[in-house]
Amino acid sequence: MSNQVTVSYLQMTCVDQLKGKPAPSDDALVVECQSPQFELNRFFYQYVGAAWQWFDKANWTEQQWRDYALRDELKLFMLLWQGSPAGYFELERQRDGSVQIAYFGVAPGFLDKGLGGFLLTQALQHAWQWGTDRVWVHTCDLDHPNALANYQARGMTVYKTEIECD
Secondary structure, eight states: OOOEEEEEEEEEOOGGGOOOOOOSSTTEEEEEOOSOOHHHHHHHHHHHHGGGTOOTTTTOOHHHHHHHHSSTTEEEEEEEETTEEEEEEEEEEOTTSOEEEEEEEEOGGGGGGSOHHHHHHHHHHHHHHTOOSOEEEEEETTSOTTHHHHHHHTTOEEEEEEEEEO
């Protein structure tokens, strides 16, 4: 018997739709990793994603991570809390000019600090600053229980849902 997972696709088509959330304190900082290092992408993917069953890249080779991360179409941003890595997001420019929030999340040990809305605000602001007319993301039932609500609270709207079987 297979399990069904609901996947929700959300978008924002105008920067004016953004309902930002400030940092919960001066202890939170988002930094762009301007010198790409595929090891950081792999680290954050595992560090944040393990709790949410992110397995699509679990068996990637070092070369696959290199090919993925060292592209001009990808930007990596890390969330620091009191100087420690606490989460991240990746923005990926799509062929149609849109920007996808490819990966996004707060590490399990930092979930109770009110960082999710702030981190998503930063992701959306950086996506718009990159120059686009659409920012989008997808989430599913396996992600954090507040993921969908966070995307909607920041001004994103659902444009498609799909049921997938695993």
